[in-house]
Amino acid sequence: MSEKKGDCGKHGHKRKKFIQRICAGILFFILLILFVVFLVWAILRPTKPKFTLQDVTVFQFNVTGSNLLNSNMQITLSSRNPNDKIGIYYDRLDVFAEYSNQQITLPTRLPPTYEGHKDINIWSPFVYGSNVPIAPYLAASLSQDQNIGMVLIKIKVDGRVRWKVGTWISGNYHIHVNCPAYITFGSRNTGIQVGTAFKYQLVQPCGVDV
Numbered sequence: 576m577s578e579k580k581g582d583c584g585k586h587g588h589k590r591k592k593f594i595q596r597i598c599a600g601i602l603f604f605i606l607l608i609l610f611v612v613f614l615v616w617a618i619l620r621p622t623k624p625k626f627t628l629q630d631v632t633v634f635q636f637n638v639t640g641s642n643l644l645n646s647n648m649q650i651t652l653s654s655r656n657p658n659d660k661i662g663i664y665y666d667r668l669d670v671f672a673e674y675s676n677q678q679i680t681l682p683t684r685l686p687p688t689y690e691g692h693k694d695i696n697i698w699s700p701f702v703y704g705s706n707v708p709i710a711p712y713l714a715a716s717l718s719q720d721q722n723i724g725m726v727l728i729k730i731k732v733d734g735r736v737r738w739k740v741g742t743w744i745s746g747n748y749h750i751h752v753n754c755p756a757y758i759t760f761g762s763r764n765t766g767i768q769v770g771t772a773f774k775y776q777l778v779q780p781c782g783v784d785v
Contacts, residue, residue, distance in 0.1 A: 622658055624663055624785075625655045625657060625780070626781040626783055627779065628650065628651075628652055628756055629650075629653055630778075632648060632649040632650075633646075634647040634772045638717055642708060642709055642714040643708055645704065648703065649702075653696065654695070655695045657693070661692070663690040665685070665688050667684070667734045667735045671730075671733075672704075672729065674709075674713070674727075680704040681703065702730075721761070724763030725759050725763060729754065729755055730756055732751070732752035732754075736750045752781050752782070753783075
């Protein structure tokens with residue numbers, strides 16, 4: 576009986592060592608992956624794209640007595656890829672305008688495109704909203720801002736991007752771009768008149784979250 580107990584003890588000890596080796600191997604594998612990820616990040620230094628709102632041309636922007644907002648604008652938006660070794664696929668980009676955290680235009684879909692190393696893309700979409708209902712307090716706030724002579728509109732971009740390193744392409748990442756645009760009215764109007772519209776040269780950097 577003592578020999579059997581001894582054999583069981585030896586087998587248990589070997590099994591424990593085997594499990595410890597497996598755990599050590601898994602830990603080493605995880606640490607190796609983390610090291611490779613860190614090494615790739617250190618070499619490539621991935622940086623999110625930079626967006627700039629170049630200008631806004633306002634064709635229509637007014638509120639009716641029924642608290643309905645009509646707007647029609649053309650914007651010029653540029654993006655720059657600051658990375659030396661990483662390309663960016665813009666799979667989906669939707670552009671729209673907001674006033675006081677309320678969306679006031681329909682989203683306009685930009686064409687999918689690829690942005691190579693240090694490349695720049697420029698888009699000039701129209702964004703518009705017809706008879707968009709807004710809360711009475713927002714209508715009053717907007718009328719007050721127009722009377723003062725300045726309205727803060729935010730041009731926003733929501734979409735999906737992928738990163739390209741060599742032949743490797745990542746999965747989809749959400750991108751959110753926020754571009755503040757101060758539009759002046761009345762005696763404070765700084766826009767350049769183009770027919771019945773006013774064009775505002777802004778060159779305003781945008782906030783980007785990926």
